[in-house]
Amino acid sequence: MRSTAETPTKRSPAERLLETAGELFAEYGIRAVGVDRILAESGVARASLYTAYGSKDALVHAYLDGLDRRDRARWNEAVEALDDPVAKILTFFDLALASAPRKNFRGCQYANAATEFPQERIEPVLAHREWLRSTLVELLEQAGVADPKGTAEQIRLIYDGSLAGSKFEHSADPIRFGREMAAAAISAA
Amino acid sequence: MRSTAETPTKRSPAERLLETAGELFAEYGIRAVGVDRILAESGVARASLYTAYGSKDALVHAYLDGLDRRDRARWNEAVEALDDPVAKILTFFDLALASAPRKNFRGCQYANAATEFPQERIEPVLAHREWLRSTLVELLEQAGVADPKGTAEQIRLIYDGSLAGSKFEHSADPIRFGREMAAAAISAA
DNA sequence: AGGTGGATAGAACGGTCTGTCTATCGGCGT
DNA sequence: ACGCCGATAGACAGACCGTTCTATCCACCT
Numbered sequence: 001m002r003s004t005a006e007t008p009t010k011r012s013p014a015e016r017l018l019e020t021a022g023e024l025f026a027e028y029g030i031r032a033v034g035v036d037r038i039l040a041e042s043g044v045a046r047a048s049l050y051t052a053y054g055s056k057d058a059l060v061h062a063y064l065d066g067l068d069r070r071d072r073a074r075w076n077e078a079v080e081a082l083d084d085p086v087a088k089i090l091t092f093f094d095l096a097l098a099s100a101p102r103k104n105f106r107g108c109q110y111a112n113a114a115t116e117f118p119q120e121r122i123e124p125v126l127a128h129r130e131w132l133r134s135t136l137v138e139l140l141e142q143a144g145v146a147d148p149k150g151t152a153e154q155i156r157l158i159y160d161g162s163l164a165g166s167k168f169e170h171s172a173d174p175i176r177f178g179r180e181m182a183a184a185a186i187s188a189a
Numbered sequence: 190m191r192s193t194a195e196t197p198t199k200r201s202p203a204e205r206l207l208e209t210a211g212e213l214f215a216e217y218g219i220r221a222v223g224v225d226r227i228l229a230e231s232g233v234a235r236a237s238l239y240t241a242y243g244s245k246d247a248l249v250h251a252y253l254d255g256l257d258r259r260d261r262a263r264w265n266e267a268v269e270a271l272d273d274p275v276a277k278i279l280t281f282f283d284l285a286l287a288s289a290p291r292k293n294f295r296g297c298q299y300a301n302a303a304t305e306f307p308q309e310r311i312e313p314v315l316a317h318r319e320w321l322r323s324t325l326v327e328l329l330e331q332a333g334v335a336d337p338k339g340t341a342e343q344i345r346l347i348y349d350g351s352l353a354g355s356k357f358e359h360s361a362d363p364i365r366f367g368r369e370m371a372a373a374a375i376s377a378a
Numbered sequence: 379a380g381g382t383g384g385a386t387a388g389a390a391c392g393g394t395c396t397g398t399c400t401a402t403c404g405g406c407g408t
Numbered sequence: 409a410c411g412c413c414g415a416t417a418g419a420c421a422g423a424c425c426g427t428t429c430t431a432t433c434c435a436c437c438t
Contacts, residue, residue, distance in 0.1 A: 013415070029307055031220045034395060045416040047398085056396065106307055111353055115304045118218055118295055129357055157367060160357075161350025164300055168318055168349075178346060188377075202385070223425060234386040236429085245426065 013044045014052040020044075022063050026103050030060055030116050064113055064124040071095075072131060085139040086186055092132070092159060093179035100172045107167030108160065132156060145189040154189075158182050202233040203241040209233075211252050215292050219249055219305050253302055253313040260284075261320060274328040275375055281321070281348060282368035289361045296356030297349065321345060334378040343378075347371050 020042035024033040035056050039046055053059045074095060079088040106112065110125040136152035145151050162178025209231035213222040224245050228235055242248040263284060268277040295301065299314040325341035334340050351367025 027307070029305060031305075032307075035397085036395080046418080048415060050397065051414085104307070107304070108353070111356065112304050114356060115296070115301050116218060116220075118216070118221075118293070125357075153366060154370060157347065157350035157354055157363065157370065159350070160353035161346035161348070164297070164349035164353050165346055167300070167303060168314075174346065177342060181343060181346065224427085225425085235388080235427090237385060239427070240384085 013042075013048040016042045017044050017049055017052065017059065018062055018066060021059055022066065025060070025063055026106060026109055030113065035059075061122075061124070064110075064122060067109060068124040068128040068131075071128065085142040086183070089136060089139050089143075089155060089186065090179055090183060093162070093175055093182060096159075096163060096166075097172055097175045097179070100166055100175060105166050105170040105172070108163040111160070111163070132159075140186070140189075143186065145186065147189065151185065151189045154185050155182050158185065202231075202237040205231045206233050206238055206241065206248065207251055207255060210248055211255065214249070214252055215295060215298055219302065250311075250313070253299075253311060256298060257313040257317040257320075260317065274331040275372070278325060278328050278332075278344060278375065279368055279372060282351070282364055282371060285348075285352060285355075286361055286364045286368070289355055289364060294355050294359045294361070297352040300349070300352070321348075329375070329378070332375065334375065336378065340374065340378040343374050344371050347374065 017038065021033070021038045024038060024041065035046075035049060038044075038059075039049065049056075049059065053062060075091060078091050078095060082088050082091070103109070110128055113122055114125055133152055133156060136155050137148045140148035140151050140155075158178050158181050162175045162181075165174030165178070166172060168174075206227065210222070210227045213227060213230065224235075224238060227233075227248075228238065238245075238248065242251060264280060267280050267284060271277050271280070292298070299317055302311055303314055322341055322345060325344050326337045329337035329340050329344075347367045347370050351364045351370075354363030354366070355361060357363075
C-alpha cells in the first residue's frame with residue numbers, strides 16, 4: 001500500500017519504466033522503441049509493465065502527460081525569482097537551450113509525438129500548447145505591449161521554428177537565434 | 190526497353206508505386222505505412238516493388254529525393270513570372286499555403302522524415318534545406334538588405350515555425366501568419 | 379507463331395512487435 | 409513461521425513487418 005514513491009533510493013517499477021521510456025522515446029522516437037528495449041534498459045519485468053500501465057499506448061500517454069507536467073513545473077520554478085515578464089518569456093528559450101543537448105537536439109517532443117501519430121488528438125500536446133499560448137499572452141499583457149495575443153502568436157511561432165531548426169542542424173544555435181528574435185519582437189511591440 | 194515512362198496514360202509500376210507511397214507517407218508517416226498497404230492501394234505486384242527499388246528503404250529515399258526535386262521545380266516555375274525578390278521569397282509561403290490542405294496539414298515533410306529517423310543523415314532533407322537557405326540569401330542580396338545571411342536565417346526560422354504551427358493546429362492560419370511575419374522581417378531589414 | 383521478358387498473384391520465411399501466461403522468488407505483516 | 413502479494417524471468421501466442429520465391433499471365437518483337 002505504501003510502496004508508491006516512498007523511498008527515493010529504490011523506486012517502483014512503474015517509475016523506472018516511465019523514466020527509461022521517456023529517455024528512449026525522446027532520443028529515438030516513440031514508434032522506434034519497442035517494449036522489449038524499455039524492459040531491458042530499465043531492468044523491469046515484462047509483467048510489471050502491463051500490470052502498471054496495461055499497454056504500451058497507455059505508457060506513451062503517461063510519458064506525454066508527465067512531460068507536460070514536468071515542463072510546466074520547471075518553468076514555474078525557473079521564473080520564481082524573476083520579476084520582469086520579458087525575462088520570464090525568454091526563460092522558455094533558456095530552458096529549451098539547456099535541455100537540447102541532453103535530448104540530442106531532437107527538437108520539440110510534443111511536435112515529434114504529433115508527427116508520429118498524425119491522426120490522434122493527443123491531449124497533453126494540445127494542453128501544453130495552450131498553456132504556452134495563454135502564459136505568453138498573460139506575460140505580454142503585463143509587459144504592456146499593444147497586441148498581446150498577436151505578439152504571443154509571434155513568440156510561439158519563433159519558439160516552434162527555433163526547435164525545428166535545432167533538430168535539423170543538431171545544434172543549439174537556432175534556439176539562441178530564436179531567443180534574440182523573440183526579444184526583438186517584444187521590443188518592437 | 191522503351192517501357193519506362195513512355196505512355197502517359199499507363200504509367201510504369203515504379204511510378205505508380207512512388208506516387209502512392211508519397212501520398213501515404215505524407216499523410217500517415219513513413220514508419221506507419223507498410224509495403225502491404227502501398228501495394229494494395231497502388232495495385233502493383235509485390236515483386237515489382239523489389240525489382241524496381243530493392244527495398245522499402247530505397248523507396249523511401251526515392252520518395253524524399255523526388256520531394257526535393259519537385260518542390261524546387263514548383264518554386265522555380267512559380268517565380269518565373271516574378272521580378273521582385275521579396276515576392277519570390279513570399280512564394281515559399283504561398284506554395285506551402287496551397288499544399289497544406291492537400292497534405293492534411295502535416296507540416297514540413299522534411300522535418301517529419303527527420304523526426305521519424307533521428308539518427309540517419311538524410312541527404313535530400315539536408316540538400317533541400319541548404320537550397321532554401323542559399324536561395325534566400327541570394328534573393329535578400331538582390332533585395333538589398335543589410336544582413337542577407339542573418340535575415341535569411343530569420344525567414345527560414347519563421348518558415349519552419351509556421352509549418353510546425355500548421356501541423357499542431359491542423360490549419361493554414363499559421364502559414365498565413367508566418368508570411369506576414371516574413372514580410373515584416375524583410376521590410377525591417 | 380513462337381518466344382521473351384516484365385508484371386501479376388500469392389504463398390512462404392524469418393524476424394520483430396505487443397501482449398498473455400506460468401512459475402518462481404523475496405520481502406513484509408500478522 | 410507462515411502466507412500473501414508484488415516483482416521477476418522467460419516461454420509463448422498472434423499479428424504484422426519486410427523480403428524472397430514460384431508460377432502464371434500477357435504484351436510486344438522477330
